[in-house]
Amino acid sequence: MATRSALINVMVRAAEKAARGLVRDFGEVEHLQVSRKGPADFVSAADLKAERTLREELQKGRPEFGFLMEESGASKGSDAEARWIVDPLDGTTNFLHGLPHWAISIAAERNGEIVAGVIYAPIGDQLFWAEKGAGAFVNHTRLRVSERRRLEDCVLATGIPFKGRGDHAGFLKEQEAVMKEVAGIRRFGAASLDLAYTAAGRFDAYWERGLAPWDCAAGVLMVTEAGGFVGEIEGGRNPVFTGNVLATNSHLQVPVARLLKSAKG
Known part of the structure; x- marks a missing residue:
């Protein structure tokens, strides 16, 4: 115990x-x-x-x-x-x-x-x-992050911009780039739990932009301590205070980051 x-x-x-x-x-x-x-x-x-x-x-x-x-x-x-x-x-x-x-x-x-x-x-x-x-x-x-390596087997979580918040057009491009390659995308509406579920291997990866520190601080540590990777979507290493979070298992950081980057064309 x-x-x-x-x-x-x-x-x-x-x-x-x-x-x-x-x-x-x-x-x-x-x-x-x-x-x-x-x-x-x-x-x-x-x-x-x-x-x-x-x-x-x-x-x-x-x-x-x-x-x-x-x-x-x-x-x-x-x-x-x-x-x-x-x-x-x-x-x-x-x-x-x-x-x-x-x-x-x-x-x-x-x-x-x-x-x-x-x-x-x-x-x-x-x-x-x-x-x-x-x-x-x-x-x-x-907790252990998942071991899935092939995007086609993976379920990813994200947060979807809503009225008055976020880059709607940019998100739709990211979603289109990702959804063509993966088994599914989920949006459950609580960033802390998205990160906890990634730490638990329930999600294989999670990305979201525009988070506040209180949304993600505990969850970022959770994923790291469960053997996963957490960084900024664009590649930086301070996601808690930039609010642009990419959390993955140990195999998916590069392929998921590549997909999100491809959405910027």
Whole structure:
């Protein structure tokens, strides 16, 4: 059985406490679908409540850490080199529509490097966690990226731009280039879980542009610790802060990057 460090345990306790409130709120979403006001304001309130819970619990465990949080932004702690990077509800649109594919994502950053990550999907009770140099796990099972080498056997995940966000025309070119070569493309709507699933070998590769650090920080470490490759789509090595992420198993980085590059013509 995998042994979790004290740092991981702090993160897990915070995620599990925030999850209890989110699960209760998720049970109310379907009743709100028919209300005149609609569920958007309710989900925003659920998001903020989860973020407050996470901040309180993480501060108890590591009071010296700063924060980078989706809703409340950045704040410094007494240790200028350490901070939490937190998404209290990744997959908000899924949550809003009663779809059970959403997660809490927490990463610990020290000296500009992600050293630990937790991604918790409460519906289904899947706890993904990783620590630098110690591997990646789901609950107590070790994670390994897939071993598939032939694109025609592979399923890739991505994020699709939506109204007001992203390069729609550019994405369609990338999708066309990729879909002709692979067994399938999936879009599930939660970047943290796309990365966790890549770490688990459920997806063979994943790409997305325009992510925020809280969307991908924990997941990037997860894939790396599961034996995969993570970099920028254009070839750089700092995807957490550029937001353009390519994550693959150890065999597919070059062929998938080549396909995405070909879409630029």
